[in-house]
Amino acid sequence: MIRVFEKAELEALAERASAAAAEDVLKRFYCPIAGTLKCKYAGAQIPEVEVVVYDTNVVFKWEFRSQHAKGSHLQVLEAHHAMRMLADFPVVPFGLKRPLVAAHLQKKIASGRLLPAMKNPAYADLKISVRAVAMSKPLAEPLRTTVVKPLNCCAREVPICARISESHSLACLPHAPDLRGAVFSFGRDRIRRVADRQPAALAEPPRATVAKRGRRVADPQPTHTKVTKKTPQKAAIAVAASYVVPLNLPEDLTVYNRRPWRCLRDVVAFAHFRAEQMRASAEGRAFDLARALTSMETCPFRWDATEAFNDTTLFVVWTSGDKDKLEYHLNAANVATLCLKAGAKRSE
16 A cells, blocks of 8 residues: 655654754754744655655655745655654755855844954954854856066966956965965965066076076076076076966866866956955045955855865955944955854854
8 A cells, every 4th residue: 555645744754853953953064944944844845746655756845934044945854754754864955055154144233243353452442243144156257367576476377356446456375385286375475466467478498598608597497596606697687587487277267166276266256356455545435345255155055065065265354343444354264264263063
C-alpha cells in the first residue's frame, strides 16, 4: 500500500520546524536568530502532482525578517525525508547561514563596538551607528592598468581599482604573496592615487649590454637593480629605468571569485568607497552612500557562495556623529574573527 502524505501533515511539520529553528541555528551556526524565521509548506515541486507520496519532492519556504535584511529561501526535500526532518536531518537549510550570521553581526557590532576603530577615544562621546554589513561584488568588467614608479624600485604595472575624477584614479600596489597567495591588500600604503592616463607600452626586459671598457651589465631583476663596483652606475640606472614589471591579470573574471585573486576583488570594493570619500571632500558636498557601495552587496541573500564563508572578508560601514556632522567609515574584517568577537558559541 502506498503511503500518501496529506497537506495538513506537511503544514504541521512546517510549524514544528519553525519552533525548532532557534535551537538548530544556535547549534549549527553558533549564533542566535536576530529577527524572525518562519517555515511554510509551499506544496509539491511539480505543481501538476496531485498526490504527495513517498518520493515526491516537496517545497518548504523559509522567510527571514530582521531590522537590516529580509528574504526567503526554498528548501526542497523528498516527502519521506521531510517527515523525518526534525529527527534525522538539519532543520534550517545551510543557505540561510549568511543572512542569519550577517543580521547577528550587524546587531552585535552596533551594540558592542566590536571593531577596534570604533573603540577609538575620539568616538567615545559620539553616536555610532552601523549602516551596512556588505560583501564585495563579482567584477563586471576587466580591470585597466597603469604604470607606477615606487621609491627605490623599478616601475611596475598596477591595476586601477576605482576612478576618482576624469584625471585621477586609485590604484593598488602589489606586494609579496602571503601564506594564502594573496598579492593585494587595502592598506594605506598599498592604495595610491595616480594620474588616469593610458599606460605606455610595456618595455621588454633589456638584455645584457656592453658598457665602457668592455664590461657587461647583467639583466635587471623584476625588483631592485643591484649596483656593484663592476657595474657602472649610469648604465645600471638606464637599464632599470627601461624595464617595467608586468602584471599578468587573469582574463576570466570568475577567477577573481576564488583565492588568491579574491583579494583584488575586495580591494576594488574598498577603493570605490575611498574614491567617493575623496570626491565628496573635494567637491564640498555630502557623502553619497549609494555611490560608495556600487561594488558591494549589502543584501546577504545575494552574497555569492564560491568561497568558504568563514574565511570571507566582510565590510562594515558605520557612521559617527550627528546629522549635522556625519562621518562615514569603512572597516574590513574576517567573518570568523567577527563571529568570535561577537561571542559565537553553542549556548547564549
